[in-house]
Amino acid sequence: MKAATITRSGGPEVIEVRDYPDPVPGPDEISIKVFAAGVNFADILARRGLYPDAPKPPVVVGYEVAGTILKTGKNVSRKPGERVLALTRFHGYSEIVVVKEEQVFRVPDNLTLSQAAAIPVNYLTAWQLSEMGGLGKDDVLLVHNAGGGVGLAALDIARHRGAKTIGTASASKHERLLDRGYNHVIDYRTENWTERVREITGGRGVDLVFDPLGGASWKNSYRVLAPSGRLGMFGVSEVTTSRLAGPLKYLSVMRRLPFYTPIQLMNGNKGVYGVNIGRLWNEKKKVRRWAEAILAGAGEGWISPHIDAAFKLEEAADAHRYIEERKNFGKIILLPNANEE
Ligand SMILES: NC(=O)c1ccc[n+]([C@@H]2O[C@H](COP(=O)([O-])OP(=O)(O)OC[C@H]3O[C@@H](n4cnc5c(N)ncnc54)[C@H](OP(=O)(O)O)[C@@H]3O)[C@@H](O)[C@H]2O)c1
Structure with a gap:
């Protein structure tokens, strides 16, 4: 073969x-x-x-x-x-x-x-992000890389749960994102996206962010959380844009990592969590339960x-x-x- x-x-x-x-x-x-x-x-x-x-x-x-x-x-x-x-x-x-x-x-x-x-990968990741983030009705969810596989999977789940969605992506994808159901779209590469998020939410911020970019983006995503908001971090796409060679590229992401202290989290009423579906191989029952819920959604038509x-x-x-x-x-x-x- x-x-x-x-x-x-x-x-x-x-x-x-x-x-x-x-x-x-x-x-x-x-x-x-x-x-x-x-x-x-x-x-x-x-x-x-x-x-x-x-x-x-x-x-x-x-x-x-x-x-x-x-x-x-x-x-x-x-x-x-x-x-x-x-x-x-x-x-x-x-x-x-x-x-x-x-x-x-x-x-x-x-x-x-x-x-x-x-x-498997896109929907299980979006499902885990939604479960750990407690995505629910009327939550405002911000998804970075909204036009990627995980971004569209997150949209299916958010719509099913009755959440509102803001997606960031390259401008060429905006029309298709709106057609598919994102409520708002932002070009995170040319616009000041934190300001746009504040505008869209009337200054309140969002209840949940799914952020696969890493580095400075995690800092900014934390800043746009409304009180009781949660930030789910699940990737470091930014690493590929560094001019450094090989694994040194990670330095550019590490240098700009945010630092969340317990006191800051407590007084800010904010939560942060991480997702790496590739490291859940020992949680077989849980992953199987999530996959079955996703496939049931596919059977019903809201996972597409x-x-x-x-x-x-x-x-x-x-x-x-x-x-x-x-x-x-x-x-x-x-x-x-x-x-x-
Ligand atoms: N932790 C986990 O378990 C897990 C699981 C799945 C995926 N992920 C991570 O989630 C992210 C998205 O995954 P995906 O499968 O949805 O992605 P994908 O479908 O491969 O999407 C790629 C898109 O990412 C955007 N992007 C952002 N920064 C980029 C860069 N530096 N170079 C190239 N493209 C970049 C581009 O769209 P725009 O320019 O329009 O944004 C590109 O079209 C990745 O970082 C991936 O590693 C993590």
Whole structure:
């Protein structure tokens, strides 16, 4: 089988399609013929050598897939041919993946396999941010990177819970964000977004912020919290813009990290929390419960992943470029078996 492989740290050109033996499922495992594999910002950080949780190259990355079951181990109750989605701890950019049965979920009939591949990382992250932040009716939620996969997932959840939404994104995405349901949009790259948030909220600030930018952005997001507001931090996209080399890029983010003291938090009536879904592998029951709630929402229609573009396996480098050039609106997927059709 073939898999798009990060051969060394570097630009998109370091990704090559390589041949591997077909993986064989063990007794509690399932092999999946991958129709669609999600591309995530973490894959780009891994390719650039900026993601400490990823194995060293050469490595096949990819946290999520959807496809059909090929083979099952002797202890597995699912049957070949079933449409499934799965969380994969790497190896998603492959024609075939093997995962434990506990990482596999049935795809609701009303979702395409491409949409199903867009669910695990983006929606579980947005769900965890919403749960930990206590997102509720009439809350005003500010989402940075609103046009990314997590940003659109957060919108589905916020709308379902009756919250109001403000999204920040590059200007080219604003019309589509409003069409999809964001109440307000801000271009965080050219506008003074903290002032705009104050204007929009009549000076009060927001109840909740989802912030994947890091550094100075976390400071400003904290400042725009209304009393009883909560800030959920879940990424450091800013790290890629530093001019320093390799892991030194983190210095630019670390230098501008905010410092929240318990007394400040108490007297400000504010809360801060962090989310890293990639480090919740030991909370299997909780993650499974969240995933089942999300898939039930997909079945009911209020969870509706948006696929912006699909690339063949040999175009994985183009998929990375597309995201790094900030062109994506929602999810980007790879189609590992596209050449077969
Ligand atoms: N902690 C977790 O568990 C977890 C899980 C999933 C994602 N994340 C993090 O959340 C963030 C968004 O993830 P996603 O999957 O929604 O992203 P995505 O779909 O890949 O979105 C990429 C978008 O991010 C924006 N962006 C902001 N800073 C950027 C930069 N320096 N370079 C390129 N693009 C930049 C761009 O849109 P605009 O310019 O329009 O904003 C770009 O189109 C990433 O930092 C990711 O690592 C964390």
